[in-house]
Amino acid sequence: MPDTLTRLELDAGTSLDQIAPLRSAIDQLLSRWAESTGQQRSDVKRQLQAKLDDSTIPVAGDTLEDYIRDWLEPFILSASANADPCNLSNMTSVPLVWCSEFSRLCTLLNQNVVSAKSAGAFGDCEAFVLKRLYEIVFRHPCESDLVPGMLTSGGSTANLSSLWIARNNGPSKLKSVILGSKLMHYSIVKSADILGLGKDAIRFVPTDKDYRCDISALKNQVWQSERSGENILAIVGVAGTTEVGSIDPLSEMGQLAAELGSWFHVDATWVGGALFSETYRDRLAGLELADSLAMDCHKQMFLPVAQALVLLKDAQSQQAIRHTAEYLFHDHNDRGLHAVDGSRDASVLLLHAALHLLGRDGYARIANKTLATAERFAQQVKDSDCFQLLTEPQSNLVAYRFRPPTRQLSSSELDQLNEQVYHRQVREGRGRVSLSRMPIGPETSKSSIFRAVFSNPQTANEHASIVLKEQQQYGYEAMDHD
Ligand SMILES: Cc1ncc(COP(=O)(O)O)c(C=O)c1O
Structure with a gap:
């Protein structure tokens, strides 16, 4: 431990006493930031963007004090x-409260899990x-002496890694x-x-x-692909779509993939806890x-991104997908042997700690709570006469739009109205949702x-109501102006 800290001193020319004021x-x-308004944060952001555009890397290093004042403060x-x-x-949304201490520890230890020796x-x-998560998903122990998976730097990379394995296990010429x-x-297309x-x-x-993959349409596509001589490399099921949180009929899709001899990948990034x-x-x-199966730990497992x-x-x-290097890999389970990433930190410790500190029940409780809040929010949307619920929530994500009954509006007018509501809420409101575009029905x-998105367990009914009340007000006021 002292070695690690001494190295920091040598590299930055900064002693530990000087670092203490940083914390x-x-x-x-952070306290100032927590009390700031949306307007204040966006003003600081605008000024900071201009300052970044105008600045260069200093020749002589800044002092910590100057850096805190000039940069850290506006960034925070x-x-x-x-x-x-x-x-x-x-x-x-929110990482578990103790994560920052574990992240600090990972930085201090600076382990590199690419290979066992580091x-x-x-x-x-x-x-x-x-291995333990494997048992929960597949309901039997992993019998291989290889570790059945890998950690990645995000859900997109997890999807990419999975489809990379699928492609390299499939026929190469078709x-x-x-x-x-x-x-x-979109990360599937990117992959x-x-x-x-x-x-x-x-x-x-x-x-x-219900925005789930339509099985008869899927079978129809299989038929068309086979007729065109295409190899169906993989069928992808989504367990929690980004837009509406819908969960595809995984059993039917998995069975179909097995019948075809195709890979079955499940994008379960939203599932987590x-x-x-x-x-x-x-x-x-x-x-x-x-x-x-790809799963994000920074979504419903409440770890930091x-x-x-x-x-x-x-x-x-x-x-x-095995790639080796003489200088690095000397153990068949070295984590970098089968991975897109090379060097990676030891932040798996956070996942290990979360699974122990929350336990299965802790995660189940949070998941059930956020699902219940989403369901109550969906009910409020249905009960109101100016919102349209796209579908009953299948997970803790609710898709809807402002659609007032009082006036006949074309689809482009409705789009415009929803966008106005969204932008005004970002500017002036307390609430915030995400704006997207997708085909309805x-x-x-x-x-x-x-x-x-009900990913924050601290979101209660009254918070969700604020979001809807603001949107209703902004929606009707936008119509009055037109
Ligand atoms: C269904 C789905 N898959 C993959 C991803 C990509 O995850 P990441 O942003 O961690 O790369 C997301 C992100 O929201 C997602 O919703």
Whole structure:
């Protein structure tokens, strides 16, 4: 430990005594930030952006004091209020309260889990976490001597890693395509692009009335692809779509993939701790059929951004993406042997700690609570005469839009109205949702919609009501102006 700290002193020319004020400055600035208004934060952000554009890397280093005043202060005071319980816009909101101490520890220890020799027991920690989660997802122990998965730097990389394994385990010569609902996350298209399959290798399938992948449309696409001589490399099921939180019929999709001999990937980035909830577990039936599964830890596992993981039903399948290097890898379970990432920190410790400190019940309680809040919010949307609920929530995400009964509005007028409501709420309101565009029901063109994400367990009914009340007011006032 003293070595680590001495190195810091040598590198930065800064002694520990000089660093002490940094922590108290951070604490004070965080209190100021917590009390600031949205307007104040966006003013600071604008000024800071201009200052960044005009500044260069100094020749001689700044003092810590100058840096705190000139840079740290505006950076902190410009930060988005992600943890505000009225902020329903983010899929990542509040990390568990003790995470910052663990993150600090990871920095001080500076372990590199790319290989066992630079990571103490942290590679084993990763193996433990992945094997235990494997048992929960697949409902049997992992029998391989390879660790059945990997940690990644986010859900997009987890999807990419999974499809990389799928591609390298599939036939190499045929034109390969990936099938899944039209609500698949854009990272699936990005993965196809990176993997050389091409962006046009994605076959988007329509959804049913509840925004779940339509099985008969999927079968129809299978038939069409086979007729065109395409290899169906993978079928992707989504357990919690980004737009509406819908959960695809995973059992039927998994069975179909098995019949075709195709890979079945489940994008379960949104699932996280909901895995431990019995209420959710029924909705996730079929998850155990996945050949690979991607899950974000910075969403419903409440860890800081960015950490995700891949679980592989057959651990051996990752041999298809094995890359070795003489200088680095000397153990068959070195974490960097089968991974997009090379060097990685030991933040798996946070996941290990969270699983122990919350336990299965703790995670289940949070998942059930946020789901119940989302369901009550959806009921409020339905009870009101000026909002349209797109579908009953299947997870803790509610998609809806402002649609007043008093006037006939064209779809572009409705879009404009929803966008006005959104922007005014960002500028002036306490509440915040996310604005997106997607086809509503059987429509093919996209409409503007609101996504209310109940990822913050501190969000209660009264916070959700504030969001709707503001939107109702802004909506009607925008109509009065037109
Ligand atoms: C369904 C789904 N998949 C993948 C991702 C990508 O996750 P990340 O932002 O961690 O890369 C998201 C992000 O919200 C998502 O909603």
